[in-house]
Amino acid sequence: MRHHLILRVVTKLLVGTIILFAFYVQFHGDFSPGGGFQAGVIMAVAFILYGVVFSLRKAQKVFPPWLVHKLVALGVLIYAGTGIVSLFLGYEYLDYGAFSPHHPEHGQHYGILIVELGVGITVTGVMVAVYYAFAARPPRISDEEW
Amino acid sequence: MLVATAIAIVRMQRLFAIAMLSGVFSLLSALLFVVLDAVDVAFTEAAVGAGISTVLVLGTLALTSRVAKHSTHSPAIPLLVVLVTGATLMYGTLDMPNFGSPDAPAQTHVSPDYLERSPHEIGVPNVVTAILASYRGYDTLGETAVVFTAGIGVLLLISGLHRRREDEDEEEESGES
Amino acid sequence: MNGEFTWDFIVGHMNYWLFIVLMMTGLYIVVAKGNLVKKIVGLNIFQTSVFMLYISMGKVTGGTAPIFPADMIIDPDVVYSNPLPHVLILTAIVVGIATTSLGLALIVRIREEFGTIEEHEILEIEKAIAAAENKLHGEAMGGRA
Numbered sequence: 001m002r003h004h005l006i007l008r009v010v011t012k013l014l015v016g017t018i019i020l021f022a023f024y025v026q027f028h029g030d031f032s033p034g035g036g037f038q039a040g041v042i043m044a045v046a047f048i049l050y051g052v053v054f055s056l057r058k059a060q061k062v063f064p065p066w067l068v069h070k071l072v073a074l075g076v077l078i079y080a081g082t083g084i085v086s087l088f089l090g091y092e093y094l095d096y097g098a099f100s101p102h103h104p105e106h107g108q109h110y111g112i113l114i115v116e117l118g119v120g121i122t123v124t125g126v127m128v129a130v131y132y133a134f135a136a137r138p139p140r141i142s143d144e145e146w
Numbered sequence: 147m148l149v150a151t152a153i154a155i156v157r158m159q160r161l162f163a164i165a166m167l168s169g170v171f172s173l174l175s176a177l178l179f180v181v182l183d184a185v186d187v188a189f190t191e192a193a194v195g196a197g198i199s200t201v202l203v204l205g206t207l208a209l210t211s212r213v214a215k216h217s218t219h220s221p222a223i224p225l226l227v228v229l230v231t232g233a234t235l236m237y238g239t240l241d242m243p244n245f246g247s248p249d250a251p252a253q254t255h256v257s258p259d260y261l262e263r264s265p266h267e268i269g270v271p272n273v274v275t276a277i278l279a280s281y282r283g284y285d286t287l288g289e290t291a292v293v294f295t296a297g298i299g300v301l302l303l304i305s306g307l308h309r310r311r312e313d314e315d316e317e318e319e320s321g322e323s
Numbered sequence: 324m325n326g327e328f329t330w331d332f333i334v335g336h337m338n339y340w341l342f343i344v345l346m347m348t349g350l351y352i353v354v355a356k357g358n359l360v361k362k363i364v365g366l367n368i369f370q371t372s373v374f375m376l377y378i379s380m381g382k383v384t385g386g387t388a389p390i391f392p393a394d395m396i397i398d399p400d401v402v403y404s405n406p407l408p409h410v411l412i413l414t415a416i417v418v419g420i421a422t423t424s425l426g427l428a429l430i431v432r433i434r435e436e437f438g439t440i441e442e443h444e445i446l447e448i449e450k451a452i453a454a455a456e457n458k459l460h461g462e463a464m465g466g467r468a
Contacts, residue, residue, distance in 0.1 A: 025189075029272065029275050030271065030272050030276070031270075031271050031272060031390075032390065033185040033186045033189050033272065033388070033390065034186070034189065034275075035186065035274075035275050035278060035279070037414065037416075037417045038189050038190050041190065041193040041197070044198065045193060048197075048198065048201055052201065069301070072294060072298070073294070076290055076294045079286075079290055080287065083283075083287070094283040094284065094287070096280060105267070108267070108270070108276075108280055111279070111280065112270060112276070112279040112280060115279045115283065116275070116279055118290065119286065119290050122293060123293060123417060125297070126294065126296065126297030127198055129297055129301055129305075130297060130421075130424045131201065131202070131205070133301055133305040134206065134209070134428075134431070136305065137209050137304065137431065164360070165364075168364045171367075171371065175371050175374070175375060179374075179375075179378055182375075182379055182382045182404075183382060183388045184378045184381070184388070184404070184408075184409045184412070186409055187374070187378060187409050187416065190413055190417065191371075191416055194416050194420045195367075195371070195416075195420075199367065199420055202420075202424050202427055203360065203363070203427065206360060206430055207360065209431045209434065210360065210430060210434040210440050221355050224351055225351065225355070227354060228347045228350050229347075231347065232343055232344070232346075232347040235343045235347075236340060236343055239336055239340065239343070242336065242339060243335075244331070245335045245338045245379060247335070247384070250380070253381075253383060257405045257407045260406060260407065261389065261403055261406065271391040272389075272391075273389040273391065273403070274406045274409050277407065277410045278410045278413065278414070282410060285411075285414065289414040289415075292422075293418060296418075296424065297421060299425045300424050300425055303425075303431075304428045304431050304432060
């Protein structure tokens, strides 16, 4: 896609906006529609767009595969770890009241934020990793044949 | 419109057009979800269906082939199966409550409880998020794990990892012989 | 069921029937078409129509999206749609795309092994391989006996 000037300029403008929007969706998810799953998908779309329009190599320079693979596991760990922390604080598994014993509501708030963050990280990681896996294989059809 | 898109997908032979049409299908269904008050779901469907799944299908096409061949079987038997299944399902819907009825069974058990309790127990305006992360935290944990597992499965299947093992196998074979 | 097919009943159930038509379209693609990528797209249509079925069950007439005002002052007269199906389907969509990508990865591997993604061609190749293996096996056993 080296020759598509308009596509490349528009992509450069869009990628930042998409990532910003993903963060908004992630952390504003308890007030408006959104949450970890959506934010993860949107975040992954930003990197996939970058990879499609520029090249896979450039995308992997920005977001290296080893980091992606670590993130996939990190998200699930954050989620399960939240449960274990509340377990150690003397509450039930995944009972977010543990994080703020005097204000269970606030505890719920923190808990939801952390858990959604875990979900978002895993979803981003998986989607980007899947895209890398597909795009890294040598294609059988050349660009002209489409 | 959704039905028209779906039927177009049935008729198409060119897989590229099919990939694009399935993106259109996802967008249309996202619109439908907005009409049905499920903004969160519509959001996800638009991002996933029109964004990622189209890219993935196109990626697969680039790795495989572009045109679907005509099926050699006659369409009569599948059509029969589909019609019978459809008729059975239709018969099943006869007992369902009317669309949008407020006293349907789905409306009267757990959900009003969630709607009533979440303002003072969770204190989060978006009830969907509250249920997702708090009341049904176990479900979501399990689903995150499913996504994680599927991702690992894809990596094992088609990333570079399998090549190393094939090389090892070849080495072993050559060692044995 | 006699005499129940009033106008009200038909309009109230139209949504279910439409989704069933969609579902069956997806099923038809899965069963009748031989191309594996097409089968996956068919599965996706099937899946989406199930999502629509769930979401339409959660709709309450005159209801609005289940999000309270940010200041948490809740008007008791406002009807909210059922949030539970939304939660279930939300996660199901993301899980669905993850499993779809697993299926596509399998297709890519199948193409590498067999050189085709058409079902009947794969079956023929499989048969040929099985026959060759049987023959080889039989000869080996025969030689030993």
